[in-house]
Amino acid sequence: MILTYLCVLSLLLWTLLLLHPDQPHLFSESLPEKQPLKNAPKVSIVIPCRNEEQILETTLQTLTNLDYDNYEIILVDDCSTDATRTIAEKQLHKPHVIVSGKEVPEGWAGKMWALEQGIANATGEWILLSDADIAHNEHSLSQIVSLAVHQEYDLVSVMVSLSTKSFWEKLLVPAFVYFFKILYPFRAIRSKKRKVAAAAGGCVLIKKDVLQNIGGIRAIHGELIDDVALAKKVKSSGYNISLWLDKNIRSIRSYIGLEGLWAMVARSAFTELKYSYMRLLMCTFGLVVLFMIPVYTMMTGIFTSHNPFVLLGSSAYITMMITYLPAIRFYNVNLVYALLFPFIGVLYMLMTLDSARKYTFGVRATWKDRSYKN
Incomplete structure (x- = not known):
């Protein structure tokens, strides 16, 4: 009976997600086409770079x-200790600026300190925060700025297209964005009446005076999940924000194996749960119910010839896959990966548990060869 109830709960939860008015499982929030601007405001594109010699030339070519x-x-x-600066000096000339970053002060996250130093040199009305691995298309800045100006957004962020070349990227990247959209429905983010706020840190356009009014980057100087923290700060201060998807702005950073993707998720998963073991317990239980129970119920029914179990488990499994198909299509990966969604869910559960384990035993999060307090 317990298994039946749990599987019914799983089926109910997947059905509710499928019918949710925000439709967070759909990947339909594409960045609108650019519109004409009479007086294009000046934009300062700030790029923090630490040891990016392998990808920087490509990204700077797209930006120039x-x-x-x-x-x-x-x-x-x-x-940087590699050829990052040399590459930058070859490609960037006036009016562009190269800032020599100083060592990170106590309490600051490395990326936030780099942005702080870059923004201090910005002369634009708007600031585009763009990661060193983001390759823009020629129209992307025009699209983002025209959207912000015409629809009166104070912050516009774009979830860029992530690399899905390797097996592990195809397995985990679409799910990463899928889970992000479930946690932070884009429609709710754009609503002035909703408190939900988030951004994608690789591509964020914000008004310079708005950033100053919320206290600047200093206001989120120690945050590990800095993009969400920035969006929450901006929206809670009464400004309008939005988050979009775009296939033409892409990350060229690749993760060949599982290790890199695991580290990326585990670095901040427990932070997302606000370091709460109760939330961790609830999250783990939820993931077990959502991803493991349908498969277990279906397989139990098959091996015991108990048809109600087969029907119930397969119904939950199929509904689960239906919610995931838009993510699979958006990233243009084989539909077989939808069949592996339960396994993907379990992997993310293990990453979250590993994040909590590291926090519990004092293992510091590491990123860009730096370690941070959780």
């Missing part, structure tokens, strides 16, 4: 070929 007329690039060399 934008069809937007009024912008500057401010690259912050965050104490």
Whole structure:
């Protein structure tokens, strides 16, 4: 009876997600096409870079070929020990600026400190925070700025297309964005009446005076999940924000094996749960019910020839896959990966548990060769 109730609960939860008015499982929030701007405001593109010699040349080429007329690039060399600065100096000339980053002060996250130093040199009305691995298309800045101006957004963020070349990327990346959208429905983010707020840190356009009014980057200086923290700060201060998807702005950073993706998720998963063991317990129970119970019920029914179990478990499993298909289609990966969704869910559960384990035993999160307090 307990298994039946749990599987019914799983089926109910997947059905509710499928019918949710925010439709967070759909990948339909594409960045609108650009609209004409009479007076294009100046944009300062701030890029924090730490040991990015392998990808920086490609990303800078895309940024120097934008069809937007009024912008500057401010690259912050965050104490790199490779050829990052040399590459930047070859490609960036006036009006673009290269800032020599200083060592990170106590209490600051490395990326936040780099952004702080870059923004101090910004002369634009708007600031685009763009990661070093983000390859823009020629129209992307025009699209984002025109959207912000015409629809009166104070912050516009874009969830760029992540790499799905390797097996592990195909397995885990669509689910990463899927789970993010479930946690932070894009429709709710855009609503002025809802408190839900989030951004994707690789591509964030914000008004300079709005950033100053909320206390600048200093207001989120120690945050590990800095993009969400920034969006929450902006929206809670009464400003309008939005988050979109775009296939044409892409990350060129690749993760060949499981280790890199695992580290990316585990670095901040327990932070997302606000370091609460009760939330961790509830999250683990929820993931077990959602991903493991349907498969277990279905397989139990098959091996025991108990048809009601087969029907119930397969119904939950199929509903689960239906919610995941838009993510699979958006990233153009084989539909077989939808069949593996229960396994993917279990992997994310293990990453979350590993994040909590590291926090409990004092293992510091590491990123860009730096360690941080959780």
